[in-house]
Every structure is written in C-alpha cells, then in structure tokens.
Amino acid sequence: MLTELQKCVELGEKIGAEFVEARFEDLTLRTLSRVNDVWKDVILRSRAGIGIVCYYGGASGYSFTSSEEDKELERTVTRACKMAKASANAASLKLDFDRRTPLKSQKSDTFQVKTHPKTEDLGYKTDLVNRTVDKARECGKSISSIIGRYGELYGRKLFTNSEGSVIDWNFELADLQCRVTSKTTSGSLVNGGAQAGGTLGLEHFNTKGSTPEDIGEEAGTYAKEQIRAKACSAGKFRALIENRLAGVLAHESFGHLSEGDFIVVGESPLAGKIGAKLGTKNATIVDYGTPDISKFGGLWLPYDDQGMKASRTVILNEGVLEHYLHNRGTAKYLKQEPTANCRAVHFGFMPIPRMTNTYFTAGDLTKEEALESLDTGVYAIQTSGGQVGGDGSFLFKAERGYWVQNGEIKEPIREVSLSGNILNLLSNVEGGTKDLHLEAGYFGGCGKGGQFPLPCGLGGPELVIREVTFGGKAG
Amino acid sequence: MKYENLKDELLSAVDSGLKYARTIDGKAEFELYLFYEHATKVKISQGVVDATDGSVEGNAIRVAKDNMVSFASSSGISVERIKRSINEALSSLRAVSIKDERFKGFCKPKRPGKEGVFTKEILNLSEETLINIARDTVKEAQEFDKRIHAVESECSAEWGGFAVGNTNGLQQASRSALNGCEVACIAVKEEERRTAYEFDITRERLIKTSGIGTKAAQKAVSLLDAKKLNKTTVLPTIWVPIAAASYIVASLGQSTSGGSVVEGLSPLGDKIGQEIADSRLTIIDDGQNPTGINTEAIDAEGYPQQKTTIIEKGRIKQFLFDSYYAQIYGTESTGNCTRQTRIFGSSIPYETSPQIQFKNFAVEPGNKNLDALIASIDGQAILIVDIPIGIFHSDVSTGEFSAVAQSAFLVEDCEKKWPLEPVSVSGDFYNGLKQLRDVGGDLEKTVFTVETPTLVFDGFSIVG
Structure with a gap:
C-alpha cells in the first residue's frame, strides 16, 4: 500500500x-x-x-x-x-x-x-x-x-x-x-x-x-x-472536581479554545493571549500524544494524521498561556512549533487541529486535604459530557456527587451540571490532588467540524475550585 | 456513480450480495444495506478555505439464524467488500451463542412510500459556486458591523441513496439530495464575545443565501452589552424556534422511541393515551413530508416511511418503531428505522446498526407571534434565542436537564429588554411539557429536522 x-x-x-x-x-x-x-x-x-x-x-x-x-x-x-x-x-x-x-x-x-x-x-x-x-x-x-x-x-x-x-x-x-x-x-x-x-x-x-x-x-x-440522592441546589458553591470531570474541563472548555484553527481566525477568546495570566498557579494543562500509559492510562498517539511526531505541549503553565495546539499551517502562521495535533476521525475527513490526551497536571494534595480544603460545597463525580461555546461559556454534567459539609462527605446528590466561563473558572482553581488519572473510550468521543466521534484521552487530578455555578433546583 | 443510475446500481449489488449469501448458508436469514453519498463541502473562515470532495460508500450485513443476529460492515460497495462483510457476520454468528429471543425476522416487503422532492440543480453545484456563495455570505456579515470579528461560512451539496434487500424478498432503494449553507459569526466588544448562527438547508430548491450573513451578524451584535441577571430564581422561559427545536429533540427525540420504551428507559413508556403535556401541544413525525430533510421512500430496513401523530392535544398517541421493537411491543413499524442521524453529523450510515429515530418532527403552531408572546408575560422571563449549550447532554430516563443559554434576553413587563450574560436554565423536560405556557404561531424549519414555533414554559430554575 x-x-x-x-x-x-x-x-x-x-x-x-x-x-x-x-x-x-x-x-x-x-x-x-x-x-x-x-x-x-x-x-x-x-x-x-x-x-x-x-x-x-x-x-x-x-x-x-x-x-x-x-x-x-x-x-x-x-x-x-x-x-x-x-x-x-x-x-x-x-x-x-x-x-x-x-x-x-x-x-x-x-x-x-x-x-x-x-x-x-x-x-x-x-x-x-x-x-x-x-x-x-x-x-x-x-x-x-x-x-x-x-x-x-x-x-x-x-x-x-x-x-x-x-x-x-x-x-x-x-x-x-x-x-x-x-x-x-x-x-x-x-x-x-x-x-x-x-x-x-x-x-x-x-x-x-x-x-x-x-x-x-x-x-x-x-x-x-x-x-436516595437529592437534587443539588442551584447556585454558586465551592467544588471538588473528580479526575474524569477535571479532564472534561481541560478538554472541552480549554483544549478546544487552544486549537490553532480557532486561533488563526480569531474565533477563540485565547487568540493573541500567549503569555497572559489566565488562571491560578494551580492550573497547568497539557496535551500529550504519548503519556506514560502504563502509569496514568490514556490513549497512545505517536503521530498525527499529518505525519508529525507526538510532543508534550504545555498549553497553560501555572496559569499562564504558553502554547496552542497546531497543524503545520497554523503553527507557522502563529510562529510556534507544530504539536502533532492534526487528526481526522476517519479517512472520509480532512485532518484538522484536535486534541490527543488533554489533562490538568497533578497537584500536591491528598484526598483528605482536598476535602478539607473544599470545606463546604459539592464533590462532583464522573461525567456524561459537556459542551463549550465560542466565548468560553461551558456546561458539563457530573453524573453524580455528594454534598460536603465541613470537609465531610454527606448525602449523595443527583446528576448535576456545572457551568460558567472557563477563563473565570481557571482563575478559581485552588489546588489539585497528587493522583493523575487519564482515560479514553471507544463509545462517544470528541466532536468538531462534523467529525465525531474522535477518540481522545482526558483526565487530571481532583481539583478544588471556588465559585462554581451549579444548575439545579432554585429555591 | 450517476444520480440517475444510483438506485439500479445499488439494487443490482444488493441482489448479487444476497445470492452469494444464500450460497454460503441457505438456512440463515440475510439483510444487506448499501449506501452511497457524494458530497462537496467548502468552508471559509476568515479567509482560510477548506474544500473537500468525495464519495462515502459502504455495505452492511445482518445475519440471523436460530435467534442469533450479527452485524458486519465494510467500506466500499464492490462485490469483494460485500462478500467480506457477509463472511465476517457469519463468522461472528458461528463463533459464539449470542441469542436474542426477541428477534423474529427481518422486514417484510411492503409498497414503498414516496421519495422527497429535490431540484436537479443541486447535482450541478460546483466547488467554485459553493466557494463564491460562502465568500459572499462572509462578506455580507463582515460588512454589517465593525464589531463582527469572525465569520465562518460552510456550504455543501450532497446527493446519494441507499438500497436494502433481505431474504424475505424485500429489495428497495431510495435517493435524495440536499444543499445547505451555515453562517456563524462572533461579535466582539472589548472582552465581550457573542456568537450567532444562521442557515438554509433545503432539497427542493437551491439555497437562498442572500441575507443569511447579515441576519447572523445582526443577531450577534444584538447580544452585545449584556448584563448579569444576578439572581437564582424560577422564571418563565421563551424558546424561539431554533431553541424550541433543541428542546423537542432533547426531550422527545429519544423518549418517544419505541426502543427506549421497550428497554424501560423512557418514562413515557406506560403513558399511552395519557396527558403528558399541555393540551396546546400536538407533534407529528412526518417521514413523507415532500420537503422534509429526512424524507425517503423507505426507512433504513426497507419499511415505507410514514406520517405518525406522536402527541395530540397533550396526550401521547404513538411511539416510533422499527420492525424489531414493533413486534416486541405488539404493533407495526412506523418506518422510523435509521442508520444515521443528520442532526449530529458524521456517523457513517452503513457502519451504524439499525436504530429508531424520528424523521421530520412538526409541532402544530398556535396563533401568537413573538411580540405577542412577550407581551403576554407579566413580570420577568428569559427569552432564549439560540441553542442552549449542553441541552443535548440530558438523560432520557431522568428528564433532568441543565443548559446554558448564552444567547438570551431579559423580558420584563411585557417587553424585551437587554441581552443577558449566559444564564443556566435547568429543570425536568417532562414537567416542562406539562408546564407549557404558550405555543407561538411563528413556525420555522430548523436544522434539527424539527419544524416548530416558539414555545413558552413555566417553572425552570434560572441561575445568572
């Protein structure tokens, strides 16, 4: 062939x-x-x-x-x-x-x-x-x-x-x-x-x-x-975001906005913001085609569909925007190195800038310290997906969760959605746990430009974030 | 492949495939599905042009024997590729006992319905024409207002068809063509960014693109200078047709599927004849609407597509079925078998096993226009003018949803006031249908293959 x-x-x-x-x-x-x-x-x-x-x-x-x-x-x-x-x-x-x-x-x-x-x-x-x-x-x-x-x-x-x-x-x-x-x-x-x-x-x-x-x-x-779970009250709460959900945040809300094709045409709010402080020092987001799979899990992608070799791209480094995710053309246009992010869902499509494994890097908290730091709020777990708008607005579904009071896990809560603007959320990340976990799936996947479902890996540690908007029951 | 010969060529390949299958195993039942689609697509985004032209073609086989069913597909419609799928499906069947006692056979032959109308001009749309259309719509949007920062226009022309045959003697085919243009733009003012989207997708005429760019730009600019709602409360919500269509798809798209009903996933399953919505709500699914995007002579297993009343004056009348779930439920298929969904895009039809999907939903309109609906609101309400983010990430079984309306206005004392910063809207889809407050008369076709007017609901939680 x-x-x-x-x-x-x-x-x-x-x-x-x-x-x-x-x-x-x-x-x-x-x-x-x-x-x-x-x-x-x-x-x-x-x-x-x-x-x-x-x-x-x-x-x-x-x-x-x-x-x-x-x-x-x-x-x-x-x-x-x-x-x-x-x-x-x-x-x-x-x-x-x-x-x-x-x-x-x-x-x-x-x-x-x-x-x-x-x-x-x-x-x-x-x-x-x-x-x-x-x-x-x-x-x-x-x-x-x-x-x-x-x-x-x-x-x-x-x-x-x-x-x-x-x-x-x-x-x-x-x-x-x-x-x-x-x-x-x-x-x-x-x-x-x-x-x-x-x-x-x-x-x-x-x-x-x-x-x-x-x-x-x-x-x-x-x-x-x-x-026996109850509906989560609507409003703004402190939150502990579990690994998989943290991955959806990294992928959906931030990763897409950092894709080179959205940057060159000015569609992303991250355009022209290299070097800008967008989040706290606890927010580092990476895209990497060949992470240590045996240790963290994830998806193995040694090359993209434009023949570029996988690299570890630090998109956001301790809150500072460092790099975008590129194909060869967007990299040259924006005077950055190609990042091996040009992928197609199958041969019927032209490869376009997409993510590989996108994740928040691990922090230094134990699980107990994370709960203590959360104090009172929502522990949001697992996800059935999410979506992001061109202005940085996002909505993610946590499949389940718990109400946490004074650092102690209390009653379970039903499926709950988290929403807001990613740039606000990144400036509210207070810390992460030590455990990094990545995951990818055969069922579902990433959608962009009519190309769905593209397998992607995502994950992170558990993140403590203040002021998260939860959509639930008002009053 | 030519449009004129498409059905004959596909049916001839189906016939050859079935003959081969019978020689391999005369006791098994076979179903063969062949798909072909040619598409030319052009996207212009701020001067960057992407153009694609190609044909998707492939085959899918289902084999059944002794209550066991297996499925195999492969790209291509050549005899070799079809034989490959037949052999792989049979191999799966022989490898392991995977019984489905509910399976009672493939679709029986019936007289097909009608194909939808289409203009032959779609077949002659060249990449140059599509590029010119896309360029004009971008220009139109950019010239509308200096605050329009990014415009993307995507134009496409596609035609194709499929054929189904099985060992019950069924051999049918259907074909269609579509052309479309979608324009998305972003209005920017300092750090504020507002997005808007307009489209035209049709089969019966060439796309009318003049004005689409302006309309999208106008919408985006109108959302600038948004204010915070600054409260957590319960308010009426007014969903204009594109937003209402997303609500209908997310709430009833799956829950009225006979598959969800039979598998115990739909809370509407035991409510036939009962009132599940306000009496102003009537919804039909019309697989024979001549201009419907999903109209075909047959569904994806060869059963004639038809018109089905789903909800009549608030009462659930009928669920949607393919032949598999219809016989389990004890009814006839409604011709809703599908192997692809145009709503969410890119699944390859021949790779998808048969499932149930509405064809062309239509909501019966009321009388009031949008202004009259707004004027009927005492106090405050939220006017949602685009598809809320996350609306499709809801669960059919719970009905609970939460979405972010990033294109919304405050309505107060019978008037549309100012644009709002994104607000979270949440509640229960099924309760929402009961709390339907009004149905507008402003019927519109939408990209979701749902034709609906504006819908007004009470009782959803709002955080803004």
Whole structure:
C-alpha cells in the first residue's frame, strides 16, 4: 500500500500540487452491546480507505476513496488538487508551512500490549460483558435496565508525503462499560455508570478496579445510591472536581479554545493571549500524544494524521498561556512549533487541529486535604459530557456527587451540571490532588467540524475550585 | 456513480450480495444495506478555505439464524467488500451463542412510500459556486458591523441513496439530495464575545443565501452589552424556534422511541393515551413530508416511511418503531428505522446498526407571534434565542436537564429588554411539557429536522 500512496503523492505533484499528503487506514471496530438479557449489538466494522490532501497557494483540498484501484486513486488525487486550486483563488489567509526532514516510524512506535484484542475470540469478549451485567444485577431490586458494552478499535495507519516521510504504526483502543438505570419509589429513573478504557490490552480487565465484576458492581452501587440522592441546589458553591470531570474541563472548555484553527481566525477568546495570566498557579494543562500509559492510562498517539511526531505541549503553565495546539499551517502562521495535533476521525475527513490526551497536571494534595480544603460545597463525580461555546461559556454534567459539609462527605446528590466561563473558572482553581488519572473510550468521543466521534484521552487530578455555578433546583 | 443510475446500481449489488449469501448458508436469514453519498463541502473562515470532495460508500450485513443476529460492515460497495462483510457476520454468528429471543425476522416487503422532492440543480453545484456563495455570505456579515470579528461560512451539496434487500424478498432503494449553507459569526466588544448562527438547508430548491450573513451578524451584535441577571430564581422561559427545536429533540427525540420504551428507559413508556403535556401541544413525525430533510421512500430496513401523530392535544398517541421493537411491543413499524442521524453529523450510515429515530418532527403552531408572546408575560422571563449549550447532554430516563443559554434576553413587563450574560436554565423536560405556557404561531424549519414555533414554559430554575 505504501507504493500506492507514494504514487498518489507523485501524481499530485505532477498535476500542480505544491505539497501532497497521502494516508491509508485499515481499521477494525468491534461493538458488543447487551441490554438486560438481550444482545443488542454484535457488530464488526472494517474501515479501510485512502485520504489525499493537496496544498496549493497556501490553501488545501481534500478527497478520499475506499477503493484501492489505480484509476480511482488517480481520480481522488485529481479531485483533491482541483479543490486546492479552487480554494487558493478564494483564500485571503494563507496557511503555508516549511518543509522538514522526513520522518520514519519505528516498530516501537506502536504501543505493545500483552493481550491484543485481535488475539482473543468473540466468546472471550462477550464473556467480559456478561460478567459485567451479571454483577450489576446483584445490586438491588430497583434496577430497570442494565447496559453492558465492550468496544475495540485497532488497525494500521500508514502515511507518506512530499517530504518522503513514511509513518506506519498501529492504533489500539479497548473499552468496557456498564450503565445501570434504577427506579425510585416515586417512579423516576436514576443512573449509575462505570468504565475502563484506553490503549490497553485485555489483561487490563483482570486488574483490580477494572475487572468486569468491579465495573458492574460500581455501576450498580452508584445507581442504588442515586435512588436516595437529592437534587443539588442551584447556585454558586465551592467544588471538588473528580479526575474524569477535571479532564472534561481541560478538554472541552480549554483544549478546544487552544486549537490553532480557532486561533488563526480569531474565533477563540485565547487568540493573541500567549503569555497572559489566565488562571491560578494551580492550573497547568497539557496535551500529550504519548503519556506514560502504563502509569496514568490514556490513549497512545505517536503521530498525527499529518505525519508529525507526538510532543508534550504545555498549553497553560501555572496559569499562564504558553502554547496552542497546531497543524503545520497554523503553527507557522502563529510562529510556534507544530504539536502533532492534526487528526481526522476517519479517512472520509480532512485532518484538522484536535486534541490527543488533554489533562490538568497533578497537584500536591491528598484526598483528605482536598476535602478539607473544599470545606463546604459539592464533590462532583464522573461525567456524561459537556459542551463549550465560542466565548468560553461551558456546561458539563457530573453524573453524580455528594454534598460536603465541613470537609465531610454527606448525602449523595443527583446528576448535576456545572457551568460558567472557563477563563473565570481557571482563575478559581485552588489546588489539585497528587493522583493523575487519564482515560479514553471507544463509545462517544470528541466532536468538531462534523467529525465525531474522535477518540481522545482526558483526565487530571481532583481539583478544588471556588465559585462554581451549579444548575439545579432554585429555591 | 450517476444520480440517475444510483438506485439500479445499488439494487443490482444488493441482489448479487444476497445470492452469494444464500450460497454460503441457505438456512440463515440475510439483510444487506448499501449506501452511497457524494458530497462537496467548502468552508471559509476568515479567509482560510477548506474544500473537500468525495464519495462515502459502504455495505452492511445482518445475519440471523436460530435467534442469533450479527452485524458486519465494510467500506466500499464492490462485490469483494460485500462478500467480506457477509463472511465476517457469519463468522461472528458461528463463533459464539449470542441469542436474542426477541428477534423474529427481518422486514417484510411492503409498497414503498414516496421519495422527497429535490431540484436537479443541486447535482450541478460546483466547488467554485459553493466557494463564491460562502465568500459572499462572509462578506455580507463582515460588512454589517465593525464589531463582527469572525465569520465562518460552510456550504455543501450532497446527493446519494441507499438500497436494502433481505431474504424475505424485500429489495428497495431510495435517493435524495440536499444543499445547505451555515453562517456563524462572533461579535466582539472589548472582552465581550457573542456568537450567532444562521442557515438554509433545503432539497427542493437551491439555497437562498442572500441575507443569511447579515441576519447572523445582526443577531450577534444584538447580544452585545449584556448584563448579569444576578439572581437564582424560577422564571418563565421563551424558546424561539431554533431553541424550541433543541428542546423537542432533547426531550422527545429519544423518549418517544419505541426502543427506549421497550428497554424501560423512557418514562413515557406506560403513558399511552395519557396527558403528558399541555393540551396546546400536538407533534407529528412526518417521514413523507415532500420537503422534509429526512424524507425517503423507505426507512433504513426497507419499511415505507410514514406520517405518525406522536402527541395530540397533550396526550401521547404513538411511539416510533422499527420492525424489531414493533413486534416486541405488539404493533407495526412506523418506518422510523435509521442508520444515521443528520442532526449530529458524521456517523457513517452503513457502519451504524439499525436504530429508531424520528424523521421530520412538526409541532402544530398556535396563533401568537413573538411580540405577542412577550407581551403576554407579566413580570420577568428569559427569552432564549439560540441553542442552549449542553441541552443535548440530558438523560432520557431522568428528564433532568441543565443548559446554558448564552444567547438570551431579559423580558420584563411585557417587553424585551437587554441581552443577558449566559444564564443556566435547568429543570425536568417532562414537567416542562406539562408546564407549557404558550405555543407561538411563528413556525420555522430548523436544522434539527424539527419544524416548530416558539414555545413558552413555566417553572425552570434560572441561575445568572
């Protein structure tokens, strides 16, 4: 396939492109989903295709195909080149980039897991889900629904370009989840969920806290607890934000605003603010494609879809904005180094600036010290996602939480949303715990520019933040 | 692939695939879904131009035998790729016993419905034309006001179709075309940033883009000089059509799905015939609306799309079904099987297993225009003029929602006053439907494939 891609690059240059990138992916996606006693999804997807980016006059054009036939590849390159030339005529803001030394990937660039998902049969994986659901079922008579899900995504990603770079590596992601819905005595429904996912081998599901039984029990227990949980009052409170939720804050509220394409066009409130003090010294946010997965978890992304090698980008350093997340063009335009953040959800899309693993770095508090520091407020845990507006407004859902009084965890509270403006929130971060935890998932993912769901890692320590707006019940 | 031959080519491939499948296992049931879509998309953002042109094509197989069902898909619609999916689906089925006792077979053949209307001009929209349209809309917005800081315009032209066949003898296909333009802009004044969005998406005519840029810019600028609400309270909320549509999707999009009902996830599940909303609320799902974005002759398993009344005068009349959940529930499919959602974008239809989704929701309008609705409010209310952030991060089972209205105005003593800094709006979707205070007459088509007027609710908590 490398030969075919190299031919595409040659053809693109021959018909006038100034620079060509050709990539091929051959991915396998497996989804297993059991709802109560019924297997809802037993799905295997094979996703193979080629994407071509042609650059011309500071603009780009993209085309793609799922065919590997020579004639279709020629048509694809021609289309991409034609789109680039048409774009160049209309582009008033050019995003050129400099040529660099070609990169060659190594075998060691692929993360090695002990038990790769492709080595185990379907029965092994359905058993993981069955064990999860069976354990969750033990958690009470009020359960109205249990969903157990397993997902895996793996396969080859091959890339070459006009510089002669050859990047050839294998992506891998596995995920086991459980969601339990219980009915309260008044008839309303409440949820509990648990998950373990990221670039990991199936051996991970034998480790404490991530076994199917642990995941099922956790989801069931939380759903049971939610039966007696009360709605959180609306208003502003001090908050302790658990790791996963801290990750959503880092990703959704801040990470997106730091993406180079939003910066160059001035859409982000972070544009032109390099060096500005935006948060407290306790707020450091990093994006890193190859974190220490075995220690912290997360997603392994040694290269982006523009052939750049992963780097550790400190976006916010102790409250000061240091760097944006780039593709090659936005990096040059903003006079920064490329950060290997150019990614596409699949071959049908042009790669654009996206995050890899985005997280708050760890602080120095123990859990007890964090609760003590919180004093009275909301301990917000887990998340079902969030959203951010172009002005920095955000809303995140904590799936559950507790009311904390004088440093002691009191009654559980129902799903609660946190909202506000990220720049205000960063200036209210008082501290973080020592434990850094990253997570990624097969189900869901990041959405941007119509590209959804892109797997991303996120996380952090637990964060103590003052003055957080909680949407709940007024009065 | 040409639009004219699309259905024939897809149906021919379906026929070949099914013949091959039968030779592999004559006792199994097979369903084959083929998808093809060609799209040209152009985005201009502050002078940066991105353009994409390509075709998404792929196949999906479902195999059933002895109450076991498996699914496999692959990109491409060549015979080899189809065979690959068939073999992988069969291989999954043979590998492990994964019974679904509720499965009673694939869709039976029925006379298809009608495809929606479309203008052939969409097929001839070139990248140059789309670039010019995008450039004009950006220019229009920029020229409206100096405070318009960033404008992004995205234009697209797409056409395609799908075919479904199964071993019950069903073989049907449907095709459609769409063109659209979306303009987003940001108005900036010192540290204040306000965003606004306008669009036109149609199938029956070419997009009318003149004025879209101006409208988006006008909206963004009107939100500047926002004041803090400075209180936590309960107030009436007025949701203009685009905001109301997001409420309808978030609250009823999933809870009226027969799948949520059967699986015990919808609190509306045991309320057929009961009053779940104010009597002014009537909602239909019309999969045969000629100009509806999701209108097709058949749904994603080959069942004819149709018109279904969901809520009539506040009472829940019918849930939406595909054939799988319909037979479990003891009813007929409503032709709502889907493999993609145009609402949230980019899932690849052939990679998605069949699920239930409304096609084109329509809310029956009342009589008052927006001014009259505002004039009917004594005291204070919040006017929400865009999609609140986080509205879709709500849970179908609890109905609890919390969202941030970043484009909102204060209404006081029957008048629209000033723009507000973002306010948090929260409550329970289902209680909200009961506390519907008014239904406007200003019916609008929205990007969510929901046609709705302004809706006014009582009882939501506001933090601002």
